[in-house]
Amino acid sequence: MGRNKNLTMEIRGAVIALYNQHKNQRYIAEKLNISKTAVQQTIKKFRNSNNIMDKSKSGRPRITTQALDQQIILLSKRNRKRTAPEIASEIEKTTLKKISVTTVKRWLMEANLGGLIAIRKPFLRRNSKAKRLA
Known part of the structure; x- marks a missing residue:
């Protein structure tokens, strides 16, 4: 899998199920068609927190209500x-x-209220109209 792609919950569950059946990481990676590093990180996360869910992301707090x-x-x-x-x-x-x-x-x-205000254009004079039509 590519960089920064999260594994789905089903795949994580499958990794842990195979890990609990005492399968090695290379076998799990080949069986599920994911990288060995992804398997290793999933197992490490499971060992540390006994959970396969992602941690909540904090993000920047809003300044406006x-x-x-x-x-x-x-x-x-x-x-x-x-x-x-x-x-x-x-x-x-x-x-x-x-x-x-x-x-x-x-x-x-x-809110589709962009800062574009129509420019007032001068009216066409008689000689300008004549030049356009000629």
Whole structure:
């Protein structure tokens, strides 16, 4: 198997079942068509924790709550010409929580409220129309 691919729970269970039947690691790897290292790591994890489940991943904690995310979207919908830095500073004033402009942009893009405002174009004059038609 390739790098960083986790084994399924069925394969892990099969590895442990064969290991409990006193089969060697090379036999288990060939039988299940996985690498010897994957077998070795699965057995090692089982010996240490008596469990084949993955540990829970912590990840980075969120700075915003769902209510704050909705407030960001609402502020943008109320005034579509408001920029992300303006929204971030207003959120900081009201909630006393510092959030980055990138966070605001991410939530606006997720809500399909990207910061694109149509440019006002000048009207065509008579001579411009004539040149286009000629």
